[in-house]
Amino acid sequence: MAQPLLLDSTWRDQQKFENAEAVYQCTIAGTSGNNKENSGSSKLINEIAEARQQIQKALSSSGGSALSSGGDGQFNNRMNTLETENKELKKIVDDMKKMVSKLESRVTALEGGKSSATGSKPAPAPADDDDDDDDFDLFGDDDVMEEAQAEAEKIKQERIKAYADKKAKKPVLIAKSSIVLDVKPWDDETDMKELERCVRTVVMDGLVWGN
Template sequence: MANPLVCDSVWKDKQKYEEAEAHYQQVLAGTAPKGGGKDKKQGKSGGGSSIKNEIAEARQQIQKVLNSHKGNCIQIFGGSGGVAGDNSQVTRRVESLEKENRDLKKVVEDMKALVQRLESRVTKLEGGSSAPAAQAPTPKKPAAPAEDDEDDDIDLFGSDEEADEEADKIRQERLAAYEAKKSKKPALIAKSSLLLDVKPWDDETDMKKMEEEVRKITADGLLWGQAKLVPIGYGIKKLQINCVIEDDKISTDFLEEEITGIEDLVQSMDIAAFNKI
């Protein structure tokens, strides 16, 4: 939205135009002073016409300024995107909010009526259920056993003891079956996959022989895999070999001792990768 202060006109040359207007009125009345001003340059014959031209130009400038400010005011207050348009949007928004408010009020009223109906229904149900409970007949007490029954040889607790013994027997059988099944299940063996880097002394080391010597290392829980030569610089290559070990039987310290024990061919051994299986 444009700033309404644009309509405020600032007339810096107002004094100049006022003096020109006063001089024009003096000329019309015949009281204008002779000489001075522009008469000195243009002469007496051309003085009046010059002043008239200045006044006419001043009036044209004033009219242009007023027209420009009028156009700005029209653009601000009467344009399609100005205050009028904003007022219409605000009015539509207010009307929509009032409609939503009325709808919400209606929904709230319906909910209140529904809650009241439910409360009255619950009250009726509670009142109806309490009456029969008060009139419920009291249970009759069992008749006392006759004196002749005291001398009977029937064991009232014998049946319970037999049931407990039977339950214990079934439970013990199930536990024994579970233990037997558990013992037959094979235990999981923890294994690891290792990628070893075996480095030679120099570029003249026989790498094929080195691999053969490494594979000669055998032990329970050790399985050698694929191997390859990887260049490391200056014409030297290292042996990269894979193996699978059982964690309970083979350790990395064992592998390092055995491989570095090949002193003629092996300079050092490093573990490049270690993964649990």
């Protein structure tokens, strides 16, 4: 009964209810001394009170249902959103798991390659005995240098000697020339033989005195 009243936007008995409300208020205030009117209006008062209660009930029930329907709609929307987000998160987690699995496989392969390379590395050479260290001479370098210098000097002398021998064995080309010597002072008593002998004492490379 309250639903049609709630949906009806036209209040046809407005004047009637306003008059009844006025009588009701006057009766409460005690301004009306007419008992007849009081007895006649008591029925209207009861109807008004009843109508008020019904209207309040209708409003309460309609408001609750509206809130309930609105709350259900929001709840459903929220649930749908959460389900969508949950699906997206699951997809992201699955992708991350696949990526981690690939990375683990790659790391395992790399570590296997390193271990095989390390295994094929040749073993280090054994260390020399300590006896070699005991035989080490701090002054051995000086002796070696002296020997090297002596050897170099010997080789140098041998080369000089070989060059001199080669030069001595080489035939010398003799150029014939005449030399006129003017010896001064001289006079009639000068010994020419002695003079010639003294001249022939001059020695030069490539110079050969003739007869």
